[in-house]
Structures are given as C-alpha cells and as structure tokens.
Amino acid sequence: xxxxxxxxxxxxxxxxxxxxxxxxxxxxxxxxxxxxxxxxxxxxxxxxxxxxxxxxxxxxxxxxxxxxxxxxxxxxxxxxxxxxxxxxxxxxxxxxxxxxxxxxxxxxxxxxxxxxxxxxxxxxxxxxxxxxxxxxxxxxxxxxxxxxxxxxxxxxxxxxxxxxxxxxxxxxxxxxxxxxxxxxxxxxxxxxxxxxxxxxxxxxxxxxxxxxxxxxxxxxxxxx
Numbered sequence: 001x002x003x004x005x006x007x008x009x010x011x012x013x014x015x016x017x018x019x020x021x022x023x024x025x026x027x028x029x030x031x032x033x034x035x036x037x038x039x040x041x042x043x044x045x046x047x048x049x050x051x052x053x054x055x056x057x058x059x060x061x062x063x064x065x066x067x068x069x070x071x072x073x074x075x076x077x078x079x080x081x082x083x084x085x086x087x088x089x090x091x092x093x094x095x096x097x098x099x100x101x102x103x104x105x106x107x108x109x110x111x112x113x114x115x116x117x118x119x120x121x122x123x124x125x126x127x128x129x130x131x132x133x134x135x136x137x138x139x140x141x142x143x144x145x146x147x148x149x150x151x152x153x154x155x156x157x158x159x160x161x162x163x164x165x166x167x168x169x170x171x172x173x174x175x176x177x178x179x180x181x182x183x184x185x186x187x188x189x190x191x192x193x194x195x196x197x198x199x200x201x202x203x204x205x206x207x208x209x210x211x212x213x214x215x216x217x218x219x220x221x222x223x224x
Contacts, residue, residue, distance in 0.1 A: 014075065016116075017082025019062065019108035023047065028064060028084065030104070032074040040068040042103070046096045050105055051177035053136040053147065055184075055214075058107065063094040065103030076106045083109055124215065128189030131211030137166055142175050146198075153217055158196075158209040165199040184211075 022044055030040040042064040050061035062085045074087035085106030094103025118126040134153025137144040144166040149156045168174055169183035184194055190213040198205050
C-alpha cells in the first residue's frame with residue numbers, strides 16, 4: 001500500500017536505492033518508528049524467493065540477520081543512505097542453508113520503482129490483475145494442504161474445502177506454494193477460470209475456479 005499523509009511532513013523523503021544490487025554479506029541499517037534510538041545494524045544473509053500461504057510470492061526477497069523485533073514497516077537503509085526495502089516479517093530461517101539463523105524478511109524497493117507512478121495516480125498498479133482464488137495452502141511433506149478458504153470467495157464457491165490437498169493446476173502437478181502460484185498466474189489475468197485437481201477425503205475432484213481480482217473481494221461493501 002502507498003500511504004498519503006493528511007498533513008505535510010517536516011522531513012525529506014529517503015531516496016529509493018538500487019535494491020537489485022544488494023547481495024549477501026552487505027551491511028544494512030534497520031530503522032523503525034523509534035527513530036535514531038531504535039536502529040539495528042544487520043547483514044544481508046540471503047536473496048531468494050519467498051512464498052506466503054495467502055497467494056503471495058516474491059522472486060528475490062531480502063533476508064537479514066540478526067533479527068529485530070520492531071520489523072513491521074521498518075526501513076532497510078543501505079550504505080549510501082537510500083531506502084532498499086520495507087520490513088515484512090520475522091523468521092526463524094533467514095538463511096537458505098544450515099546453520100539456519102533467525103532474521104527478518106524485507107520487500108525490495110525494486111518492486112515499487114516501476115509501479116510508483118501508477119500508485120500515486122490511482123492507488124493501484126495499472127494493467128490486468130493476477131487471478132486470485134481465496135485459498136490458503138501450506139506445504140506439508142511435499143503436499144499442499146488447504147488450511148483456509150475465504151468465505152464466499154472463488155475457491156469456496158467452486159467447492160474447495162479446508163483439509164483438501166491440491167494436487168495440480170490443469171494437467172500440471174504442483175508440490176509447493178511457488179509451483180502452485182506460478183501455474184495459477186500463468187493461466188491468465190483475474191477472471192480466468194482456473195482448473196484445480198484436489199483430493200477431498202478419498203476422492204480426487206476436478207474443480208473449475210472462476211478467479212477474481214483480490215481487491216474486488218476485500219473492497220469494502222457499501223452499507224445502509
């Protein structure tokens with residue numbers, strides 16, 4: 001989200017840096033709402049993909065360590081004083097390999113730069129939206145287990161249930177969140193029909209999910 005202040009700030013904005021050039025072992029500063037008194041020195045420990053069960057995927061998220069507890073919305077500052085990322089999560093496995101170190105995940109500003117004019121103008125990215133199903137699936141022993149279905153969302157209306165195992169998208173098998181999202185998003189824009197193969201109890205079912213724009217589901221409904 002892009003936030004517009006209702007009153008002017010007596011401060012200069014940070015310059016958006018080149019987060020794509022950020023590499024492992026680079027030092028960074030994590031600055032949150034506490035200001036100068038709450039600044040953490042950290043190091044980049046990984047640049048890799050990140051998936052969340054809310055139909056979320058970043059190709060090159062920024063992982064840092066040691067962790068800071070005040071991570072939400074924190075600014076990731078580079079050596080030149082530029083903004084490189086925005087705090088998103090705290091994790092137990094910021095590193096990709098052993099030893100697994102705790103740390104934080106930051107969304108890189110390289111994702112913001114190309115869409116910033118659209119956000120300033122209309123509040124959202126221009127162009128077709130990705131298809132959204134309204135299903136949360138966790139990776140468990142090489143399977144995708146449905147742990148939540150958004151009420152009255154596309155997956156719910158198509159017959160997907162909590163406890164189902166997602167086996168494939170169309171004729172393609174999926175075993176991870178990343179495979180699942182890429183197969184779904186590869187079927188077209190929001191509004192595309194997404195064919196899912198799911199295991200419900202002991203039955204394999206072929207379901208057709210009419211995807212929608214995520215914002216259409218979460219947009220506040222008018223009240224009387």
